[in-house]
Amino acid sequence: xxxxxTAENQTEFERILSRYPQKRAALLPTLYLVQKQHGYVxxxxxxxxxxxxxxxxxxxxxxxxxxxxxxxxxxGRFHLxxxxxxxxxxxxxxxxxxxxxxxxxxxLKETTPDGLFTLSTVECLGSCGTAPVLQINCDPYRENLGIxxxxxxxxxxxxxxxxxxxxxx
Ligand code: FES
Numbered sequence: 001x002x003x004x005x006t007a008e009n010q011t012e013f014e015r016i017l018s019r020y021p022q023k024r025a026a027l028l029p030t031l032y033l034v035q036k037q038h039g040y041v042x043x044x045x046x047x048x049x050x051x052x053x054x055x056x057x058x059x060x061x062x063x064x065x066x067x068x069x070x071x072x073x074x075x076g077r078f079h080l081x082x083x084x085x086x087x088x089x090x091x092x093x094x095x096x097x098x099x100x101x102x103x104x105x106x107x108l109k110e111t112t113p114d115g116l117f118t119l120s121t122v123e124c125l126g127s128c129g130t131a132p133v134l135q136i137n138c139d140p141y142r143e144n145l146g147i148x149x150x151x152x153x154x155x156x157x158x159x160x161x162x163x164x165x166x167x168x169x
Contacts, residue, residue, distance in 0.1 A: 003044040009037050013052070023053045027063055031070055040071040068122045075118040076111040078157050081135045084121040087128035092146070096132055097121065099147055103154065116161055117154075 020026045034045045050057040064070040084093050104117050111118040127133045130143035
């Protein structure tokens with residue numbers, strides 16, 4: 001089915017457009033709006049955005065693939081975005097990543113079969129002083145993370161989704 005904005009988001013899109021002298025300059029907020037509505041930026045939405053902003057689909061695609069905050073396929077309810085840049089790496093992000101892979105049984109850009117967790121690494125989140133840092137969806141960062149705290153966090157997230165905490169291995 002072709003992508004369309006909801007009536008509410010169409011109004012929001014027009015408000016966004018009014019802030020820019022050229023339609024093409026509204027690409028990033030338009031992508032955010034599409035992702036907020038649909039959960040990710042599907043192929044139909046790429047064509048839709050290109051037409052609305054008077055640019056080529058490949059230009060939309062190039063921006064989506066440059067920024068890690070945009071998703072080209074559905075993500076889980078909790079999108080775990082672990083910073084793997086230098087400060088976080090020096091302070092243990094690789095151990096955290098290995099633990100997440102093992103505990104969740106998924107690789108990067110994969111989603112657990114229950115649809116709860118998607119795992120990604122991202123570039124510097126701008127909070128190097130509190131490394132290692134994890135962002136979940138668009139929520140405030142989880143900082144100074146260790147393995148124990150990460151396990152607690154995963155249990156809390158599962159519980160908040162109505163599932164029993166996963167058994168520890
Ligand atoms: S390196 Fe991770 S927040 Fe900067």
